[in-house]
Amino acid sequence: MKNLTNIITLLRDKNFRITPQRIAIIKYLLKTDVHPNAEEIYQVIQKDFPMISMATVYKTLDFLKNMGILHKVGTSNGKNRFEANIEKHVNMICTKCGKIEDVYEQIVLSQLENEIIKKSNYHIVSRRIEFYGYCKNCKLKL
Amino acid sequence: MKNLTNIITLLRDKNFRITPQRIAIIKYLLKTDVHPNAEEIYQVIQKDFPMISMATVYKTLDFLKNMGILHKVGTSNGKNRFEANIEKHVNMICTKCGKIEDVYEQIVLSQLENEIIKKSNYHIVSRRIEFYGYCKNCKLKL
DNA sequence: TTATATGCAAACTTTTTGCACATGC
DNA sequence: GCATGTGCAAAAAGTTTGCATATAA
Numbered sequence: 001m002k003n004l005t006n007i008i009t010l011l012r013d014k015n016f017r018i019t020p021q022r023i024a025i026i027k028y029l030l031k032t033d034v035h036p037n038a039e040e041i042y043q044v045i046q047k048d049f050p051m052i053s054m055a056t057v058y059k060t061l062d063f064l065k066n067m068g069i070l071h072k073v074g075t076s077n078g079k080n081r082f083e084a085n086i087e088k089h090v091n092m093i094c095t096k097c098g099k100i101e102d103v104y105e106q107i108v109l110s111q112l113e114n115e116i117i118k119k120s121n122y123h124i125v126s127r128r129i130e131f132y133g134y135c136k137n138c139k140l141k142l
Numbered sequence: 143m144k145n146l147t148n149i150i151t152l153l154r155d156k157n158f159r160i161t162p163q164r165i166a167i168i169k170y171l172l173k174t175d176v177h178p179n180a181e182e183i184y185q186v187i188q189k190d191f192p193m194i195s196m197a198t199v200y201k202t203l204d205f206l207k208n209m210g211i212l213h214k215v216g217t218s219n220g221k222n223r224f225e226a227n228i229e230k231h232v233n234m235i236c237t238k239c240g241k242i243e244d245v246y247e248q249i250v251l252s253q254l255e256n257e258i259i260k261k262s263n264y265h266i267v268s269r270r271i272e273f274y275g276y277c278k279n280c281k282l283k284l
Numbered sequence: 285t286t287a288t289a290t291g292c293a294a295a296c297t298t299t300t301t302g303c304a305c306a307t308g309c
Numbered sequence: 310g311c312a313t314g315t316g317c318a319a320a321a322a323g324t325t326t327g328c329a330t331a332t333a334a
Contacts, residue, residue, distance in 0.1 A: 017308050017313060038299080053316045058299060060314090074216035078298065078324070090254075092262045095214075103262050108254045112232075115247050116273060120234045124275035131258055132213065133266035159288060159333050180323080195291045200324060202289090220299070220323060 002084065004030060007069055016063075021045070021052055025060050029070055029084040035091075035100040037079040073100060073130075088127070094135035101135070144226065146172060149211055158205075163187070163194055167202050171212055171226035175244070179221040213268045230255075230269065236277035243277070 007026055008018055024045050029036075036044070042057045061082055064070045070084045073091060077098050085102060088109055092101045109129070117124060133139075149168055150160055166187050171178075178186070184199045203224055206212045212226040230251050234243040251271070259266060275281075 015309095015313095019308070019314065021315075051316075054298095055300080055317075056315055062300090063314095072218040074218040074220070076214040076216040076222055078216070078220065078222075080218055080220075080299085090258055092258070092264050093216075094264070095267065101262060101264075103258050105254065105257045105261065108250065108257050112247065112250045112254050113273070115250050116232055116234070116245055119247065120243060120245050120273075121278045122234050122236070122273065122275045123281040124273045126274045128270070128272045128274070130270045131255070131262075131264065131266050132215070132268045132270070133264045136263045139265040157288095157334095161289065161333070163290075193291075196323095197292075197325080198290055204325090205289095222323085 002030070002069065010067065010069075014067075016067075021049060021056055022060055022063075024048055025057065026064065026069070026084070029064075029082060033102075035073060035081040035083045037075075037081050039079070041082065075100070089129075091128075091130045092135070093130055093132050094138055095132050096134055096138035096141075099135055144172070144211065152209065152211075156209075158209075163191060163198055164202055164205075166190055167199065168206065168211065168226070171206075171224060177215060177223040177225045179217075179223050181221070183224065215268070215270060225268070232271045232273060234277070235272055235274050236280055 004023075004027060008023075011018055011022075025041060028041065028044055034040075038054065038057050038061065041061070042052070042054055045052050045057065061070070061072070065072050065082075070082050073081045073083060073093075075081055075093060075098050076095060079098070081098075081100055083100075083102075088104075088106065090103045090105060090109070092103055094100075113124065113127070116122070146165075146169060150165075153160055153164075167183060170183065170186055176182075180196065180199050180203065183203070184194070184196055187194050187199065203212070203214070206226075207214050207224075212224050215223045215225060217223055230246070230248060232245045232247060232251070234245055236242075255266060255269070258264075
């Protein structure tokens, strides 16, 4: 499990700088359970850093992605969403409102992975599992 | 299983027009096993319809999406991908040589989907399952 | 015939980039 | 002090929209 201290140590070890903007974005992404897009992250961080720019938000998110600290998840509405949780899980993406929820299903997921390894003979290092559909709220309005 | 005749009948029944551009896009999406983006669809259709515009491609894709004939899948590179063949399968992506293989695992995949539906309460319409790693050949050279 | 679809160009939205200034170490 | 990060503004990239023309039914 990743926490702020781990990440700061990681950045320090690799000689990247610990800036207040980076800390604020990391802290927010670690504590939130929604999968915010860049605009939403900007709105939140702006409360503490009124001078922050979208460019910095995007650059920081890209930097953190390259550090393996977060994942960038594409959506069909054109706005990418970001998540710091990189544990094995499934993303549920609502094709109507764009909301993303995490679902954990270790047992069947591991079973699937084992079957796939058997059939493909691949050495798997990561996975991206996304189900698209209508969330609880949106399916009521169909 | 969807085929061209079904779709033409569906459009005719709903009083939408059967245009050569629409037919060409539907035919291509039905026969391809990649998940093309708008630009790739445009390139292919352009061979037979040099006058077709991106606007028509986008309008047609949006129209077909609303008809339930295809799905629009967001990606983190900003380009949406479109798929008409919605069979359940897993994409194996080799991070070394870039090869993509389809693996079918109906039983465990259905089991996973059922568990996920139970836990999330989503109405699922499509799925994207990608495993990243080293293929048979590339893992030998590690 | 006539309502719908196409194609062009312009607009819009999200993301990226270049560069001068600021700042962490 | 110096290399790295930030913020501004402009550019790029993907998608959508308005409108005149073309066309399926």
